[in-house]
Amino acid sequence: MAAVTALSETPATSAGRPRGMQARRRRRLNIFRYVVFIVLGLFFVLPLLALLRFSLEGAKLGTWSATAWRQIASYQNTGIPPLLSAIEITLELAIITCAVMLVLLVPTMIWVRLRVRWLDRTIEFLCLLPLTIPAIVLVVGLGPIYNKIQHFSLSSLMLFWIYVVLALPYAYRALAAGLSGIDVTTLSEAARSLGASWFTVIVRVIAPNMRQGILNAVLLSWATVFGEFTIAYLLLYTNLQVELYSISRNTPNAGVLFATSFAALIFTFALLLILSYAGRARRGRR
Amino acid sequence: MTSSPVTRARDRAARAAVEVRLEGLSRHYGPVVALDRLDLTLEPGQLVALLGPSGCGKTTTLRLLAGLEDADAGRVVIGGRDLTHVPANKRDMGMVFQAYSLFPHMTVRQNVAFGLRLRRVGAAERDQRALEMLDLVGLAEQASRYPHQLSGGQQQRVALARALAIEPQVLLLDEPLSALDAKVRAQLRDEIRRIQLEVGITTLFVTHDQEEALAIADRVGVMREGHLEQLAPPTEVYSRPATSFVAEFVGLTNRLAGEVRAGQLTVRGCTLPLVERDTPDGQVVALVRPEAVTMVSHDAPESGPLVGTVIAVTFLGATSRVTVDLGDATIMAQLPTADASALPAGSRVALTIRPDPVLVSASSSPAVSMAGDET
Amino acid sequence: MAVAATTKTGARPVRAGHRLSAPAWLGTVPFLAYVAIFLLWPTGIVVVDAFKNPNGAWAFSNFTELFNPLVRGYFIGSFKLCVFSSLVGAVLGALLAYAVASGDPDGVVRRLYLSASGVLGQFGGVTLAFAFLVLIGPVGLLFHASWYFDFPWGIGLIYIYFEIPLMVLVFLPAIDGLKIQWREASENLGSSAWQYWRYVGGPLLMPAFLGGTLLLFAAALSAYATIQAWENQVAYVVPQQISTALSSEVGLSNVNVADLLALGMVILMAIVMTGYALLQRRAARWLR
Numbered sequence: 030m031a032a033v034t035a036l037s038e039t040p041a042t043s044a045g046r047p048r049g050m051q052a053r054r055r056r057r058l059n060i061f062r063y064v065v066f067i068v069l070g071l072f073f074v075l076p077l078l079a080l081l082r083f084s085l086e087g088a089k090l091g092t093w094s095a096t097a098w099r100q101i102a103s104y105q106n107t108g109i110p111p112l113l114s115a116i117e118i119t120l121e122l123a124i125i126t127c128a129v130m131l132v133l134l135v136p137t138m139i140w141v142r143l144r145v146r147w148l149d150r151t152i153e154f155l156c157l158l159p160l161t162i163p164a165i166v167l168v169v170g171l172g173p174i175y176n177k178i179q180h181f182s183l184s185s186l187m188l189f190w191i192y193v194v195l196a197l198p199y200a201y202r203a204l205a206a207g208l209s210g211i212d213v214t215t216l217s218e219a220a221r222s223l224g225a226s227w228f229t230v231i232v233r234v235i236a237p238n239m240r241q242g243i244l245n246a247v248l249l250s251w252a253t254v255f256g257e258f259t260i261a262y263l264l265l266y267t268n269l270q271v272e273l274y275s276i277s278r279n280t281p282n283a284g285v286l287f288a289t290s291f292a293a294l295i296f297t298f299a300l301l302l303i304l305s306y307a308g309r310a311r312r313g314r315r
Numbered sequence: 316m317t318s319s320p321v322t323r324a325r326d327r328a329a330r331a332a333v334e335v336r337l338e339g340l341s342r343h344y345g346p347v348v349a350l351d352r353l354d355l356t357l358e359p360g361q362l363v364a365l366l367g368p369s370g371c372g373k374t375t376t377l378r379l380l381a382g383l384e385d386a387d388a389g390r391v392v393i394g395g396r397d398l399t400h401v402p403a404n405k406r407d408m409g410m411v412f413q414a415y416s417l418f419p420h421m422t423v424r425q426n427v428a429f430g431l432r433l434r435r436v437g438a439a440e441r442d443q444r445a446l447e448m449l450d451l452v453g454l455a456e457q458a459s460r461y462p463h464q465l466s467g468g469q470q471q472r473v474a475l476a477r478a479l480a481i482e483p484q485v486l487l488l489d490e491p492l493s494a495l496d497a498k499v500r501a502q503l504r505d506e507i508r509r510i511q512l513e514v515g516i517t518t519l520f521v522t523h524d525q526e527e528a529l530a531i532a533d534r535v536g537v538m539r540e541g542h543l544e545q546l547a548p549p550t551e552v553y554s555r556p557a558t559s560f561v562a563e564f565v566g567l568t569n570r571l572a573g574e575v576r577a578g579q580l581t582v583r584g585c586t587l588p589l590v591e592r593d594t595p596d597g598q599v600v601a602l603v604r605p606e607a608v609t610m611v612s613h614d615a616p617e618s619g620p621l622v623g624t625v626i627a628v629t630f631l632g633a634t635s636r637v638t639v640d641l642g643d644a645t646i647m648a649q650l651p652t653a654d655a656s657a658l659p660a661g662s663r664v665a666l667t668i669r670p671d672p673v674l675v676s677a678s679s680s681p682a683v684s685m686a687g688d689e690t
Numbered sequence: 691m692a693v694a695a696t697t698k699t700g701a702r703p704v705r706a707g708h709r710l711s712a713p714a715w716l717g718t719v720p721f722l723a724y725v726a727i728f729l730l731w732p733t734g735i736v737v738v739d740a741f742k743n744p745n746g747a748w749a750f751s752n753f754t755e756l757f758n759p760l761v762r763g764y765f766i767g768s769f770k771l772c773v774f775s776s777l778v779g780a781v782l783g784a785l786l787a788y789a790v791a792s793g794d795p796d797g798v799v800r801r802l803y804l805s806a807s808g809v810l811g812q813f814g815g816v817t818l819a820f821a822f823l824v825l826i827g828p829v830g831l832l833f834h835a836s837w838y839f840d841f842p843w844g845i846g847l848i849y850i851y852f853e854i855p856l857m858v859l860v861f862l863p864a865i866d867g868l869k870i871q872w873r874e875a876s877e878n879l880g881s882s883a884w885q886y887w888r889y890v891g892g893p894l895l896m897p898a899f900l901g902g903t904l905l906l907f908a909a910a911l912s913a914y915a916t917i918q919a920w921e922n923q924v925a926y927v928v929p930q931q932i933s934t935a936l937s938s939e940v941g942l943s944n945v946n947v948a949d950l951l952a953l954g955m956v957i958l959m960a961i962v963m964t965g966y967a968l969l970q971r972r973a974a975r976w977l978r
Contacts, residue, residue: 049385050402054883058792065789066799069782069854073810076821076851079831083824137721144714152718155725161963162733163912165929166952169936170732170739194728252812258915259815263933274816274919287824290817294809301805383874403877410878416871419976420893429889430879463975474875481879 077294084288097284101292104285106276112285115272118185122268123254126192127247130200133193135243138204139235140227142213156201159194164259167191175264185266192257196250203249207242211235244304252297269293332359333394333484333517335380340389342375349375351541352389357485362511362518363546364532366525368564371538373521377489380519382406393484409478410487414494416474417462423449423473424458430481448476451510468499475507479514486511486518492527504531525565529553537561554604555590559676562602567636569608569646570676573601580675583620583641585668589675599675603668605636608648611665613658621646621666625658639664736956740949749946756954761931765954768911768927771842775849776906782850783857783906784899790858791865804862807855815915822848822920841926845917852916853906860905864898867977894976901969908962911955928955 084097104112134156141148159167171191178187213235220234236243258270273290276283335357342350350372357363365373378384380391382403391399398406409430417426428436428445436444449455452472462470471491478486488507492500508531511518522528528535529549536546537560545557556562563570573582575594580587582601611621623641635655637648648666650658658664741750756762790803822844826835838844868891876886914929925931928951935948 050400051383051385062789062792065785066803069786073806073851073854075832076818076825079825080817080821082831133721133724137718140714140717145718148715148718152721155722155729157963157967159729160908161959162729162956163914163929163959165912165914165932166736166955167729167732169932169948169952170735173735174728174732190728194725197725249808249812252809256812256815258918259929262915263936270816270915273820274915277816277820277919286820290820294813294817297812298805298809301808302801305801305805381874381878383877403874404880404882407880408878410875412871412875414871415869416875418872418875418890418894420890429876432889433880433885477875477879 077291080287080291084284084291086284097288100285101289104276106279109272109275109279110267112272112276112289115267115269116289118267119255119269122186122189122192123251125186125189126196126254127250129189130193130196130246130250131243134197134200134204134246135236135239136231138208139213139231142208143217153201156197160198164195164257168260168263171260171264185261185268188261188266188268191260192254195257196253199249199253200246203245204239204242207239207245211238248300248304255293255297332515334359335485335517335519336392337376337380338390338392340376340379340391341387342379342384343387348541350379353541353543355536355543355546357517357519359517360515361533362508362520362531363534363536364520364522364528365536365538366522366528366565367538369523370540372541373538374489377487377519377521380485381408381410381487407481407483408485408487409481409483411471411474411478411489411491413490417470417477419462422459422461423454423465426462426473427477427480430477434481444480448480449473451479452476452506467495468503471495471503472506475510479510484517486516488518488520490522492522493524500527507531529565537564556674559602559674562674563676567605567647569603569605571601571603571644571646573599573675575599575675580673582668585621585670587668587670588672590672591674594675602674602676605647605649607669607671608646608666609669610648610650610654611667613662613664619665621668622663625660625662625664627660628655628658639666733956736949736952739946740953742946756950761951764925764928764931767841771846771849771927772907772910774842774846775853775910776903778846779850779853779906780857780899780903783854783902784861786854787858787861787865791862803858807858811852811855811859813852816919818848818851819916819919822851839921845920848916848920849910849913853910856909857902857906860902861898864895864973864977868894897969898973898977901966901973904962904966904969908959908966911959911962
């Protein structure tokens, strides 16, 4: 429930102008709101616009050119992998991470909610622990583990093991919010009384009712993977952020840097925005 | 030793129990009219209950009186002073909300003393008055607890104590019992009335539960779509409803086809006097209370317009409600349980209607309405 | 007569008709094992190696390294940066959260700002540093901020950029939890708007606000990519010092010092996050 009543309309008298103390207060509040939105909105938008502008910069300062954007697909510098391959790897990483995260977390959380309630706090603690243990710290301890992993594969895709852990806090919170909205016990008892196995209960009964939470979790994990730099860099792998960093060390003003950054951002933002409308549509239908 | 707040409150109320007048109040939200030129007067010391279906404007009336919303037109006059443009925090009224209004981070005592704190009453005196208020509502031992540790009924009693602690001129109650269990509701309802009478404060009580309204009010105002349909003591509202809406909203009503001829109403073979003598001739729907329907006989009666088969008997305590199928209509009768126990489902019974004055409704389709069951 | 009906996930067999079934907690084993290997084990390594020296022997004297003035300098640097960015971020974030919360719950503005907060809160590192570089750096589009490369102001501003959205995400539920009846009851009892915030709204929001600030502090403390991309020649903060120790080209890389610093960070983070958790629980109790 909002702290203050919804403020979109102020009722008008027959004379057409709102009067009265409550109306005055609402107007003052609205002024405050719009000042805040404009000032902070500018603060958020300007760097993004700068990114966009620089990505459209031509050979001479002040000119416009879309070269940087076209370069995304073909950019290659000596000593570093092509930009496109870094993008591909990161995309694949994101998909694998999201998939593993879902398979790992969703059944576990549902199962705990259903049958092992006493582990609830423990699971929550473990999932939120990565927030406390910064990536930079994890890297220090990951050396021996990744040495072993590298016996099997040198691909950057192997990063997914640790990326799932990084995504845990955000995914957990999103899934927990989704779970709290449904009566898991009743649904599962109903399904079991009709003869469903636990597998069916989890996959066919509960999970579909958590759609919003699952989508949220996927999106946050996705954003985490796309934004990750520290671990990939220090373990000497390549992903999108590392690639961008390397390019910037070589050619600091490469337009392609800004184009890629901007694209990644807008893409995620659009996804989140669509998601927030998808959530509402479900509610409206009821 | 200073006097207790109850005595003080009573003295003050006796000195200056105020009259509340709402004149021509209007309020709309966009195209929706919530209140349409409402006129309502509360005599000093009276408890007036506003009753009606949701959307009728009763809560809006209360909130306008409290100053939590602005009126589009009209005046609010308390004790002779025009308070229409006075902000809510200066109106000197105590309000009890439906739920959740206690401050969760304060103890019960701190909650009750909050209004006094705002009025810069010293800490010691504040605490003392708060405790006395809590005594009034019977919760003095809970003074150091937090709201989440209390039951719903206890929380509402604390809310009442908090509202009264500031010795307001008017007490406002916005469906205070709606969120509570049935048993608690009945208890608390009587307690609110007892305290209100003891303190003698002019009170406005909003509810959608007619039983509540009829039980405790000095006068009941039945509202519909922004209008006041009737303002009268409970007995009058119940037995002499002013409009068909009131008749159907308050209590149960049978809707029976009948005919009016020359000022006389004939319903299923019974001649009944009309409330409105000058009702034009024609087919009408008569509104008959179940208590007006009585049993004539139940042993193999002959057929007749008021002879039928018992469908169901609902035990209500001293009386029972008997639903009878008359073939082309269904009728409800409220009979003493002793009589009703002789009527198992399926048996035949003959009824008659007592000649109390009856209202007729403008609308058609005479199905028996369970209008009074609306919550 | 009973036919075993095992499910596909062998870890939790529930056989129809049998009394004996595997304990339910076995179903959490995959998750627990995963977390143990990829989270607890590396952390354990960090903690243990912090007290060893390069040839594997125990060396508790490593601990004194933490009080070495140089190392202290990095912790102070981290502290300065984190306090600055978390305080400013918290206040601005709280204001923004209030502005969003007091509007139409289903409206465009709220969705826009919430989605933006979700993205920008994660938008750190390399790309953010770029964006600010081209905005107010040496060839900045807006202007050239002479303080851009000053510590902690330049980097602090960049941190604030992702701190504000983070605060919005954390603090908004708290504001939503403020029931309108509290405001109305308070007014009815005679309070002005200022008195309401002072006695009711403020105290109720304080745990969530402090908790949010702590979370921002923790986020700033662990940030590495952003500051590295901002300026990688000089190390100011602990994470940079850790990476230096990990990859130092001078002589043997001193992993153990890195472990020690990492341990110091973990302890600091643990304190901060515990504080956050406690405050959140209080806030949740009042503002559920």
